[in-house]
Amino acid sequence: MKEYKEKLKTTRVILAIAVLILFAFTVLSVLSECGVIHFAPVAGDGHWQSRWRGFICGASVGIGAMILVGLIRISKAMGDEKELKKLYVKENDERQRQIYISARSLAMQIFVIFGLVAGIVVGYFNVTVSITVLACVTIHSLIGLMCKLYYSRKY
Amino acid sequence: MCSMKTRIKELRKQHKLSQEELAEAVGTTRQTITSIEVGKYIASLPLAYKIAHHFGLTIEEVFDFSDLED
Structure with missing residues (x-):
C-alpha cells in the first residue's frame, strides 16, 4: 500500500x-x-x-x-x-483488468479491419484521405506489434 | 473461455458472509466475486488461493476442476 x-x-x-x-x-x-x-x-x-x-x-x-x-x-x-x-x-481488480485487456484487444482488431476497408474504399474518392487512413492503420499496427514483441520477451 | 463451478456461494452462506465482505477480505470487488460464483469468470491462482485460504480450505476444495480432468 x-x-x-x-x-x-x-x-x-x-x-x-x-x-x-x-x-x-x-x-x-x-x-x-x-x-x-x-x-x-x-x-x-x-x-x-x-x-x-x-x-x-x-x-x-x-x-x-x-x-x-x-x-x-x-x-x-x-x-x-x-x-x-x-x-x-x-x-x-483482476476481472476489471481482464475486461480492459479483452476490450482493448478487440477494439484494436476492429480498428485495423475497419481502417483497412475504409482506406481502400475512400481511395476511390480521395487519395489524401485514403493515404492518411492507411498510414494511421499501419502505425497503429506497428505499435501493436512492438508491444506484442515487448510482452513476448517479458513473459 | 470455459466456466468453472465453485463452492464459494455455499461457503459464504455457511460463514454468514456477504459478497461485499468476502470481496473486501480477499482484496477484490463484489462484482468479481459474483462473476466467479456464477461461473462467468475464472479466478486467477493468487485470488483462488486467497479465497480458499479465507475459508481455511485448499483450492481443490473450493473450486471444481473435474471439467479439466477430461
Whole structure:
C-alpha cells in the first residue's frame, strides 16, 4: 500500500500539471476569441478559425474537468485509508483488468479491419484521405506489434 | 473461455458472509466475486488461493476442476 501511495503522489503531480496546461490553453482560447492575442489556425477563414478556437476551448475545459475529478478523487483517497484501499482494489481488480485487456484487444482488431476497408474504399474518392487512413492503420499496427514483441520477451 | 463451478456461494452462506465482505477480505470487488460464483469468470491462482485460504480450505476444495480432468 505504501508503494501505491507513492504512485498516487506522482500521478497527482502529473495530473495537476496537465490541468494547469489545459487551463492555460483555455485562457489562451478565450483571450484569442476576445481579440486580445492572435491565436488561430493558419488554414480557413475567420468563421472557421473562430469555430476551431471554440472547439479547442471546449475540449480543454472538458478534459480539464475530467482530470480535475480524478485529481479530487485521488486527493480524497490519500487522506482516508479506507478510501485508499477501495481505490486500490478498484484499480487492481483482476476481472476489471481482464475486461480492459479483452476490450482493448478487440477494439484494436476492429480498428485495423475497419481502417483497412475504409482506406481502400475512400481511395476511390480521395487519395489524401485514403493515404492518411492507411498510414494511421499501419502505425497503429506497428505499435501493436512492438508491444506484442515487448510482452513476448517479458513473459 | 470455459466456466468453472465453485463452492464459494455455499461457503459464504455457511460463514454468514456477504459478497461485499468476502470481496473486501480477499482484496477484490463484489462484482468479481459474483462473476466467479456464477461461473462467468475464472479466478486467477493468487485470488483462488486467497479465497480458499479465507475459508481455511485448499483450492481443490473450493473450486471444481473435474471439467479439466477430461
